[in-house]
Amino acid sequence: MSTTTTTPISAEPAHRDRTSASPAPRGAMHTLGILLRQRLRRDRWQLVIWLLSIALLALFSAESIQTTYGNAAGRVELLKLAIANPAILMLRGLPQGTGLGAVTFFEIFTFLALLAGLMSTFLAVRHSRAEEESGRAELVASTPAARILPTVATLIHGVLANAALAVLVGLGFIAAGLPAYGSFVAGAAVGGAGIAFLAVGLLLAQLMMTPRGANGFASAVVVLAYVLRGIGDATGTITGDGTHMRSAWPSWLSPIGWGEQSGAYTTNDWTPLLLDLGLAVVLMAVVFWLQSVRDSGAGFVPERAGRADARSTLSGPLGLAWRLQWPTILGWTVGGLFTGLLAGALGSVVSSSVANDPALANIRKALGTIGSGGSGPLTQIFISAIFSIVGVLAAACATQVIIRLRQEEAGGSAEIMMSTPLSRVRWLLEFLLDGVIAVVLVLLAAGLASGLSAVSAGEGASIINDSFAAAAAQLPVAFVYLGMLALVFVVLPTWTIPVAWAALGLGAFIGIFGGLVGMPQWVKDLSPFSHAPVVVGTVDWTGGFWMFGIAIVATAAAAVLVKRRDFAIG
Incomplete structure (x- = not known):
């Protein structure tokens, strides 16, 4: 059975020169393409629902803010109320001025980034630790895909999903009448946070023994990042005319906080988003190393021993x-x-x-x-x-x-x-x-x-x-x-x-x-x-x-x- 399955993928002349570089990459790319298509097909409904829901939330939130706070005086009072009450800053974000785009980013960005983080961690665990628990990962590893290519396919799949999310969120803001350049900066901030949390999910899938444990721990990390960002915003300092704030250091410990620092619609600074990519690169290097030294199905965080007799x-x-x-x-x-x-x-x-x-x-x-x-x-x-x-x-x-x-x-x-x-x-x-x-x-x-x-x-x-x-x-x-x-x-x-x-x-x-x-x-x-x-x-x-x-x-x-x-x- 296994011979019939694997022969078409790996069949190559036995005498082929192993130093030749071209056949291996072609075979690896072909296998990677199959794995990527499998992930896209498997997630076609879940991913579409996630992406459209987040993008529509961006669109309708921007429209509702424009309707409710369409005049500058109302936005000034809203920001002053928020700055005077740290609990509101914990929930919302970092005030960056009274422009309609800036207020929209202040009101909705942190929630969009939270959703992007949950989407990405669930995706990562579903295609890694959950596959190991079901036994499918071991079957795939017995083919030329081995153990590394499935993780590479999951990484590419997650990055593409977050890139699509960044574009859709940007288009949602544009459809609501906000400036195009700032909208795509805001979308990139959401997608960047998602990519960082994708790597977090893949790392925790390596460490935990079960997908339930990995999802629970990953969700806790996403919420912790939201809370750290909130603490940094709530303890920040007021600048300028009293409608701008500079966050405190806890915000810089959070991928969601990094996205805020982009200042969409105001400074439009792409530099903080490099921190998302840098974190993802470092964590993925650790992921590939851990996967190379552990057994399939094993984890680095042992589960608690169960009782000898059931209750x-x-x-x-x-x-x-x-x-x-x-x-x-x-x-x-x-x-x-x-x-x-x-x-x-x-x-x-x-x-x-x-x-x-x-x-x-x-x-x-x-x-x-x-x-x-x-x-x-x-x-x-x-x-x-x-x-x-x-x-x-x-x-x-x-x-x-x-x-x-x-x-x-x-x-x-x-x-x-x-x-x-x-x-x-x-x-x-x-x-x-x-x-x-x-x-x-x-x-x-x-x-x-x-x-x-x-x-x-x-x-x-x-x-x-x-x-x-x-x-x-x-x-x-x-x-x-x-x-x-x-x-x-x-x-x-x-x-x-x-x-x-x-x-x-x-x-x-x-x-x-x-x-x-x-x-x-x-x-x-x-x-x-x-x-x-x-x-x-x-x-x-x-x-x-x-x-x-x-x-x-x-x-x-x-x-x-x-x-x-x-x-x-x-």
Whole structure:
């Protein structure tokens, strides 16, 4: 079998002079081209969704900023508010003037770079450590591709993806009416950060034993880079007319911070972006060295030894589902906690800063268009708006539960479990119960953190109830994703992962930013996030009850249909 497979690739006359340089490069380039095409084909949907989502976010963010802060006076007040409150700088970026392009770069660049980092690290791990765990990397290594060419192909694939992202982000900004040269500098800053994090992902794939560990560690590095950049911006110094800042040294420890230093639309300095490429080159040299000295499937960070005997909680699918997913659930819960902290603290800050300032009336208007809207005290409006983002975290946690279901089935583990007295319905429903618990944990952490941080900032104790109400309003949204994606998993198993991420990304964008960019109401109604209960002012749970009903019906349908289909392995 193996002889038949490898002969066409490596067949060369045995007597060919081994010193001849031309045949080897041609063979290597041919093999590299095959590997690169395989990666492009495998990622064709995931990559397109990532690229278009980030580019559209750039486009619509620029348009919304132009609509909300179209006059120079409004932008001056916005930057002064940000500079006076370090917490806002932690979230946003480095003020570089009141020009429309500069304010857009300040508002959205760090989030775009964060998304580019996650896209790149996931791509790196998917084509390296995940391939080793599945056994496919060892099969590929037995061909003339050996062990190095697949990594080279992954590197080229990731660089091309980030180059495409840089162009698309630049075009998105240009389409919004921003200057072309500054737009491409901004796009290059996003793509440069992505390339740096691509190398980080490939390095961690060499060090960690599992793709789950590599993805978790890589995501933590991306978030750490975002936080370091935030600390550097928040502790920076004000320069010029009070609307410019120079970041402190922690920003220079982060690829995201390097992108900020390009000063898109102002200085347009390409030099800091060389740091992204330099880091990538150094890390890739380490990656190739590590790959040359370690065994396939091995890692440099050993996994913790397991117990000799399993706990009683692993006797059923619920305990197993929790054991498989608790690190991921913990990550989303921590994300909800930090978002809640920022919501509570910033809500009080924004309220005290703008409540009586007519020049900043646009901020109240902008907050009212995020998520479900509503009218009432500004702190409540702000917390409700930020909890739309917490809802995205909870829905993402639910989405990953369904994705794990699909991975268990595709890897053959589910079929082995079904050889026991365990029924398919119980297996499915207990995984979904794990998802319900995960969603509740994310929202509880966010609600508690928001309430306590708001009280510590000077708000009344009643704000704790408001925070928990805002968290509860996101429950039906997350449950809709859990139930509907469970139905997709049962009916279209091989499409589960791309449909899940596409539904989450589009739903979040339409629901949160649809009002900002002026989408028609019928488009906004397609997103579950648009129907989250309004808990500011007059409470309306009509949309929430409808979503609970849809989630229950979809879950019941999935439970009935799962008994009637075969396992979709691979």
